[in-house]
Amino acid sequence: MTTVVDVGGTHLRWASWSAGGGLRDRRSRPAPSFRSHPSLPVTELRRLLVETICAEVPHGAVAGVSFGAAMNQHNATVYASAPLWGAHDEPFDLLGALRSVRSDVDWHVVNDVTAALLHVASTRFATDRKVLLATISTGIACRTLDRGRIPLDASGLQGEIGHLPAVAHLAGAPVVLHCDCGEPGHLAAYSSGRGIARMADVLRQRRPQEWAASALADTGAAFERVFTAAVEAGDALAAELLAAVTAPVADVLRTALCLDPDLDRIVLTGGVATSFGGRYREALLAHLERTGLYLTSRYTPEWVADRIVVVGPGEADCLVGAGIAASAAAGAGASAGAVLGTRAVAVGTAGAGASAGAATAAGAATVLSTGTASVSTGAGAAAGAAAGVGTAAGVVTAGAGAVEAAVGAGAAGGGAG
Numbered sequence: 001m002t003t004v005v006d007v008g009g010t011h012l013r014w015a016s017w018s019a020g021g022g023l024r025d026r027r028s029r030p031a032p033s034f035r036s037h038p039s040l041p042v043t044e045l046r047r048l049l050v051e052t053i054c055a056e057v058p059h060g061a062v063a064g065v066s067f068g069a070a071m072n073q074h075n076a077t078v079y080a081s082a083p084l085w086g087a088h089d090e091p092f093d094l095l096g097a098l099r100s101v102r103s104d105v106d107w108h109v110v111n112d113v114t115a116a117l118l119h120v121a122s123t124r125f126a127t128d129r130k131v132l133l134a135t136i137s138t139g140i141a142c143r144t145l146d147r148g149r150i151p152l153d154a155s156g157l158q159g160e161i162g163h164l165p166a167v168a169h170l171a172g173a174p175v176v177l178h179c180d181c182g183e184p185g186h187l188a189a190y191s192s193g194r195g196i197a198r199m200a201d202v203l204r205q206r207r208p209q210e211w212a213a214s215a216l217a218d219t220g221a222a223f224e225r226v227f228t229a230a231v232e233a234g235d236a237l238a239a240e241l242l243a244a245v246t247a248p249v250a251d252v253l254r255t256a257l258c259l260d261p262d263l264d265r266i267v268l269t270g271g272v273a274t275s276f277g278g279r280y281r282e283a284l285l286a287h288l289e290r291t292g293l294y295l296t297s298r299y300t301p302e303w304v305a306d307r308i309v310v311v312g313p314g315e316a317d318c319l320v321g322a323g324i325a326a327s328a329a330a331g332a333g334a335s336a337g338a339v340l341g342t343r344a345v346a347v348g349t350a351g352a353g354a355s356a357g358a359a360t361a362a363g364a365a366t367v368l369s370t371g372t373a374s375v376s377t378g379a380g381a382a383a384g385a386a387a388g389v390g391t392a393a394g395v396v397t398a399g400a401g402a403v404e405a406a407v408g409a410g411a412a413g414g415g416a417g
């Protein structure tokens, strides 16, 4: 069994996880944050967090930690966490801190979006070539698994789409709002949970009479609930607001699909996306039908819609993903605490023979590697890597050397990829 921990902005969750048995013995408690401990400096909050995590991990365990913040996945350093530490932005060596308190534990730390993606990609999307998971909640971020690998940039990041420039309109006119990061005009400023609340304020100011007559004017419950209920009830102004806050998300997805036709799946999750059920997907597809991909949308209009899925929290569970990452890294013989980003590891996924253009070996293993900066991210290289370690279904381990060699062979043979 692997001990798995999910560190969120408000809660810590623990469980025991195994590939065959799933999650057991779930428990949670509030996360120590600057809100719950306003008198403590950030260094103390971090020490308290590490102690709290460590207190629930058995002696000698393998532990997978999912952390809900932007982090350098090359070395498991957390860049910042506004919900836990406020505006403090000095990087925090989480892995080093965990090891220093509990050197008996084999620690593996991944970002929460990565963890959610690893869970989704291990189940019904296991045969897809590239799976992009985007979480639309308090914040917005995405991660793409490329035939088993999660490529990273020089800062150990990938897919921080919430802070990409975006444009938004409301009631027929442009809107410019500030993001939580302080910059104007970012995707999260319009489409995150907090962004949506600000967009609603603007809509109320621009359309006061329609607002007063709308189901959105109900002040008897939290706005998120009022909004989802109003959309479900067919309220016209609520539909307009949903269209406005999904348009910037659709813009990013359209660009992603335009640049990368290997994206077999775009999976949306997170509180905002899931709270609207199928309506969120419908709103995205309406944008992508109105303004689609040049020619593709004319000749193969189903191509975009086939790729976009909204899944519930149970299908993209950070606890499961943390377990997958930890057991994959531990099973590959990586040294204690290795993280995705530095070592090539493999997790067997039954029937994961990838679709056309990727690995074709029957039951090819899904490679959870890791994107060292030196590894090519070309399709040829990734296909070579998958084919190189592809063996029978089941749990597979591969030394880093084997995968590196396969990557090299794939890159050499794949040419432009």
Ligand SMILES: [Zn+2]
Binding pocket: 162, 163, 179, 180, 181, 182, 183, 186, 188
């Ligand atoms: Zn931002």
